[in-house]
Amino acid sequence: MARTRDIRSKDDFPDWMKELKGFEALETSTEGDSDGETWRFQLTLPTDMAALVEQIDPLIILAVLLGGIGQIEEKIGEIVRFCRAQGRTWTQIGEALGMTKQAAWERFSGEE
Numbered sequence: 527m528a529r530t531r532d533i534r535s536k537d538d539f540p541d542w543m544k545e546l547k548g549f550e551a552l553e554t555s556t557e558g559d560s561d562g563e564t565w566r567f568q569l570t571l572p573t574d575m576a577a578l579v580e581q582i583d584p585l586i587i588l589a590v591l592l593g594g595i596g597q598i599e600e601k602i603g604e605i606v607r608f609c610r611a612q613g614r615t616w617t618q619i620g621e622a623l624g625m626t627k628q629a630a631w632e633r634f635s636g637e638e
Contacts, residue, residue: 539589548582552590606634 536544536552543549571587572578578587602623609619620630631637 538593539586543586543589546583546586548586551582552586603634606630 536549539549575584578584606619616627616631616635619634620627623630625633
């Protein structure tokens with residue numbers, strides 16, 4: 527999936543989206559210990575999307591989800607590199623990710 531925008535804070539939204547319903551309710555925070563070593567991602571959405579639309583424009587939800595995907599992808603890559611440094615095989619990593627070792631290697635090795 528091609529990503530063109532990395533949304534990590536309210537400032538990262540395009541100006542026109544800042545005028546949409548529910549934007550003002552978005553909260554951003556940095557959580558972690560004093561060294562900032564804790565990484566956390568949490569998103570809570572109701573199962574009834576129709577009820578949600580009364581509170582927030584779905585375009586905002588899409589942008590927030592996309593930003594979360596980007597952060598998760600970065601963290602997965604970081605953990606894969608750590609696993610390799612700890613001696614884990616591409617087979618083990620692939621199985622943990624639900625893919626073949628070849629697919630894992632192609633996605634995360636950084637080699638062509």
